[in-house]
Amino acid sequence: MITKAFNGGFSRRMFLKSSAVTALGAALPNVTLAAGETIKIGFLAPLTGAVAAWGTPGLEGCKIWAERVNEAGGIKLEDGEHKIEFVSYDNEYDPAKARTGATKLIREDGVSFVMMLGGDTWPGVQPVADKTGMLFSTLLPSDLSPDTPTLLAPTEVHPIYLVTGVEWLAENRPELKTAVMCAQDDALGLPSVATYLAAFEAAGIEMQDEPLLFDPATTDFAPVVTRLLSTNPDIVCLDTCYSDYVHPICEQLFQQGFKGQIISATADFYDQIIAKTSKEFMEGFIFQFPDFDDPALNADNINFPDPNGFYAEYNKRYPGQWGAVSWEYASIMELWKAGAEKAGSVDPDAVLAAMQEGGKGQHAFGEAEWWGEELFGINNALVGDWPVVVIEDGKATIKGFKSIPAWYDKHGDLLIKHMTAYDQMWNQRS
């Protein structure tokens, strides 16, 4: 058996079995489920450290989602209903720890699907995905490439959806003509910079300065904001800054007397920003992640069950913790559940095929298409409409949904131009 495993070609099944032999006493992961057996889903994201705000709220949301699904009977496969359970591993946004976590989740816990934040951690996990054939999801489609056939970006097509905010801004406040931008100099910041540059150019908004890239270790944002405001811009763009940056930057903008428009990918825990600044200062702040008590999410085309109830339950359990990712991982699970039920099994290949059948998918914000060949080299990103959210009277409010593919059809060349300039195209990655 061992000789066969080592000398033979490495299939996923062979890999799992041989590994179980070499590591004495370790259990063989579940490739198939016994009747009624609980389905385990891996949650491999930062739960501590600077990026935890894009991991922990997602896990909390998933737990609520799982309770609701289990109360309704569970996941309906060919052999009956199965309860669902999440197994988490804190990767601390470190590729080495992400590799360890992926190994544990797949080879010890026997998960059927692994959700990740992605970014810096994905390259550490990719060899494990290649060897095991496990289905993974990421929130960051910049992880996608032709070499990642089992990696999906089924909910958040970061940063492409950012174009919708700028498009809405240009339509509704055409008097704003100049902008400046700052971003942390990392794998999340740079593709967002390229996207915002394309969106501003498409909207006829002039950049007054080169994007100001600051080190991720920055803690004093006074000089950053002073430099941003030195050209007296109409718009300050905060790119995809982590909440640890958005909050102090907003405070500095407030303290340094900025009265113009702010646009950002996220405004996690915006109530805290309002508390540190003022309701008036934050009025009109544009970002992209709605509170799920928004009435606009009760429309028929929204594919997230009972969003208002989900939001209420989340806030009851984790008051003040609602953030951009609170619903996103749960939304990915909705898509995975639909795929597994269609396939009648949790086999990664079968679920993937079922999810992508017909090239369309039921995204949280309406029907969407599997897309991305030009930008990512593979059609594994689910793209459709995305909401534009504005803070009004201290509360996030959806002002409308804009189509990402429609924008791309008109201005895709601009996006490719700026992505290329920042070495962010899939074929430019090292």
Place this chain on the structure above:
Amino acid sequence: MRNLIIWIALAAGLIVLPNVLSFSQQEVLVFLTINILLVASYRLLTLTGEWSLGHVVIMGVGAYASALLTKTTGLPVPLGILAGGMVAALIALALSYPLFRMKGFYFLIGSFAAGEIIRLLWKRFRDPFGGTKGLKGIDPMPDFSVGFYNFDFFEPTSYFYFAAIVVGVCLWILWRIEKSPVGLTFHAVHWQDKLAQASGVNLRAYRTLAFVIASGFAGISGALLAHYIGTINPNSFDVEVMVFVLTWAIVGGTSTFYGPILGCVVLTILNEVVLRELGLEQTRPLIYGLILILSILFMPNGLESIVQKFTRRKEAGLMRPEEAK
């Protein structure tokens, strides 16, 4: 003879060890082995009395050098690892000129600044360093067979055996250096610098030598890491990681060769295995910090002091019959 038996038992234990661990524990074991070399090399520098905040960045220099050399020139991975160590040593030699104009606290801050400059260069120059995303798809160690065992270096067990041999050889060299006249001079540079200088010892040359040797071995540890996980980026070698190295050294103690290694092993097992297994994943930083504070309060001489207490007691026990005569 007794020593030979101990070494054979240790080797046998290391061969068996990964096979009694779970898959994820095997992964942790690989990283622990690499970190042992990192912290042991750091101790060599501390022998001269200087504490650096750039050691992890130097580890990164070895990682980047080995990854780039194997990727662009087709250099075999084992030679790339050696080259990574050499490049790290050369960079340390270049840095030593400005850095060893400083001492103590100023050296500490200077080493941090030098490290940050190197990290900024990795970020700024996307070609060849990959910018903030770093490098990925780094060549793995090529698989091979030795007849009775096939080395598949995707598997943590195989990589552990490889890393353990490399780290074992490096530790032996570090040990020999410390016990040599050069090592004794390092101690003198720290504790009796005026006397050493009066005896004709060139303090700066010896500080530089310790810095270069320590950096070379840190570079090897970085290269070992890069060829295992297949990706590196500037954040993998930032000051947060350096804080862990300092913590291992402080909690373990630096007066013995094994002190920092003990700190590294105990704290890694605590943080990566025990606290995770107890389901305390999200509260790990809090508990880890608390344990650090308690250990510094109640064990100011580090974990090595416990071992020393036992070994002294044993030695005293062995002495008594002699003394009775």
